[in-house]
Amino acid sequence: MNRTARRAGDVVRLRAVQLLLLLLTGVWLWLGGSERYWPIVGWPMYDALTAARPDESVARVYVRVWMGDGSRRTLRQADLVEYSRAPLAGASVNAAMDQHNPRRRAAGQAHLASLVMRALGTAAIDSIALSQTVWAVRLGQVPPVDLARPLSSVPIAAFAVPR
Amino acid sequence: MSTLLARFDQWWTRPLPNAAGRYGLYRMVFALSYLWHVSEFDLRALFGAPSGPEPFLPFLQLLPASPSMGFLQGVDVLLVLSLFLLAAGIRVPLSTALVLVVGLIREALLSEYGVENGNLMPIVFIPLLALVAPGWGHTYSLDAWSAQRRGEAPVSPANDSWRYALTVRSVLILLAVLFPMAGWFKVTGDGTWLRYDDLLPMLLLRRSVDSVVMGWWANPLGPWLSAHASIGYWLQIGVVAFELSFVLLLAGTTARRMLFAALLVFHAVSALWVMVSFGGMLAAYALFVDWESLWQRVRGLAVADILRRPFVALGPHRCLAVVCIVAAVVTGTWHAGTRHAFTLGGLINWRTIWFVVTPVGLGAILVSLWRDLERRRFTSRESGRAVIADRVHQ
Numbered sequence: 001m002n003r004t005a006r007r008a009g010d011v012v013r014l015r016a017v018q019l020l021l022l023l024l025t026g027v028w029l030w031l032g033g034s035e036r037y038w039p040i041v042g043w044p045m046y047d048a049l050t051a052a053r054p055d056e057s058v059a060r061v062y063v064r065v066w067m068g069d070g071s072r073r074t075l076r077q078a079d080l081v082e083y084s085r086a087p088l089a090g091a092s093v094n095a096a097m098d099q100h101n102p103r104r105r106a107a108g109q110a111h112l113a114s115l116v117m118r119a120l121g122t123a124a125i126d127s128i129a130l131s132q133t134v135w136a137v138r139l140g141q142v143p144p145v146d147l148a149r150p151l152s153s154v155p156i157a158a159f160a161v162p163r
Numbered sequence: 164m165s166t167l168l169a170r171f172d173q174w175w176t177r178p179l180p181n182a183a184g185r186y187g188l189y190r191m192v193f194a195l196s197y198l199w200h201v202s203e204f205d206l207r208a209l210f211g212a213p214s215g216p217e218p219f220l221p222f223l224q225l226l227p228a229s230p231s232m233g234f235l236q237g238v239d240v241l242l243v244l245s246l247f248l249l250a251a252g253i254r255v256p257l258s259t260a261l262v263l264v265v266g267l268i269r270e271a272l273l274s275e276y277g278v279e280n281g282n283l284m285p286i287v288f289i290p291l292l293a294l295v296a297p298g299w300g301h302t303y304s305l306d307a308w309s310a311q312r313r314g315e316a317p318v319s320p321a322n323d324s325w326r327y328a329l330t331v332r333s334v335l336i337l338l339a340v341l342f343p344m345a346g347w348f349k350v351t352g353d354g355t356w357l358r359y360d361d362l363l364p365m366l367l368l369r370r371s372v373d374s375v376v377m378g379w380w381a382n383p384l385g386p387w388l389s390a391h392a393s394i395g396y397w398l399q400i401g402v403v404a405f406e407l408s409f410v411l412l413l414a415g416t417t418a419r420r421m422l423f424a425a426l427l428v429f430h431a432v433s434a435l436w437v438m439v440s441f442g443g444m445l446a447a448y449a450l451f452v453d454w455e456s457l458w459q460r461v462r463g464l465a466v467a468d469i470l471r472r473p474f475v476a477l478g479p480h481r482c483l484a485v486v487c488i489v490a491a492v493v494t495g496t497w498h499a500g501t502r503h504a505f506t507l508g509g510l511i512n513w514r515t516i517w518f519v520v521t522p523v524g525l526g527a528i529l530v531s532l533w534r535d536l537e538r539r540r541f542t543s544r545e546s547g548r549a550v551i552a553d554r555v556h557q
Contacts, residue, residue: 032348039286
């Protein structure tokens with residue numbers, strides 16, 4: 001390619017890049033904070049954030065796993081998937097505890113079992129139990145929660161994992 | 164108006180030192196950082212998953228409603244393979260297009276479980292810009308090496324043509340638009356950032372509790388924040404002002420370096436205490452590093468020479484075969500465990516990466532700011548001397 005043609009091509013690319021940026025900016029401004037046309041979204045970045053003072057207690061669901069060899073493992077939702085995808089583990093745990101929809105509960109339990117197997121790197125699992133543990137929150141202290149001293153731990157659901 | 168447009172074009176068409184080399188090396192950095200991102204999450208975990216909390220995006224209608232295990236595995240494997248080809252510089256335009264399309268599909272499938280955690284900068288904007296403004300395959304690629312063997316003139320890594328600087332300048336503009344947009348939405352949207360004077364302290368306290376319950380560290384400022392929650396108003400104003408100030412990215416090198424230094428601290432604090440990850444943004448920030456000058460500093464070292472020698476001995480065609488074999492082995496064993504190598508067995512995650520990047524980045528920025536200052540002092544001293552010498556001469 002001779003130099004003149006290459007330069008003409010470069011100018012075309014420059015204009016294409018400028019046009020792309022102009023279009024993106026225009027569409028972002030037009031869409032506001034909407035995510036409807038993902039991946040063309042601006043950066044709302046927590047613009048509608050609301051956060052109240054933490055409650056006096058905090059509750060989390062633990063996943064207790066009985067392994068094929070008789071040992072027991074305890075997993076937090078954060079152990080099941082990478083943190084930024086934690087809502088996936090949350091959706092799975094919520095579905096596995098569903099008392100009203102047996103089909104959703106069965107699907108949730110199957111998916112939760114697959115997440116546990118993936119996290120532990122083994123399929124040798126007998127059963128899984130979900131329990132809700134509650135701790136007192138003391139904002140004046142560091143750390144604000146004493147993990148070793150829960151207020152309560154209540155079993156919620158348990159199911160066998162089909163081999 | 165025409166003067167303004169001419170100045171605008173001047174800004175775009177200024178030469179950039181080492182533009183071709185740094186763009187080519189950046190391609191590898193981009194691909195490796197993307198591989199790290201992909202390695203963090205096994206897409207097969209979506210198989211059979213219940214619906215997520217986020218609304219269903221219209222984009223997802225283009226994809227299978229309940230993706231099969233094979234589809235999910237295929238997306239991961241194809242993306243990893245494309246990234247390998249991109250890193251090695253094999254069929255660069257095609258591998259870039261594959262990275263864009265497959266990466267977009269992967270991120271869309273995950274959007275139901277946290278659309279705000281999407282990493283659109285590396286997934287959409289950078290590959291898209293690299294397609295519109297190609298050239299990152301012209302240096303440090305097997306494509307370029309093969310072309311050279313065919314007799315085509317090689318592109319020097321020291322080439323400072325603006326054609327290789329289009330992506331870095333575009334990303335600069337994107338950042339100068341997106342960050343202020345985030346600040347603007349905070350002011351004009353629901354307005355919670357200006358309405359509540361304790362929004363950020365409460366968020367920090369909540370995240371501190373979450374962090375401890377997950378087995379991580381608490382925020383040591385928690386008790387103080389709890390007692391001085393009204394400080395939040397000024398914190399919130401500060402965040403909005405910080406985001407709006409990103410238009411200054413276009414003001415010049417010094418302003419840009421200072422903003423990036425502040426940004427690294429901001430991201431580290433976000434990861435540590437707000438539990439918000441900006442890991443994907445690293446791929447965008449890496450565009451502003453002169454990788455070519457770094458490479459020129461290390462290439463003389465014995466280790467670099469030892470690493471380079473076998474590739475040179477093999478030649479482009481055999482290298483291509485070796486890369487294809489390695490890519491096949493890595494993609495074939497990706498889900499069996501190879502992916503963990505990219506996180507060093509989980510050591511480098513969305514949070515810990517900032518403990519490395521922030522001090523290193525801050526150090527590099529401060530050194531370059533100091534050098535600039537010294538250079539300016541030297542220049543003004545020299546020009547002062549020249550004036551005195553001129554007067555004495557007269």
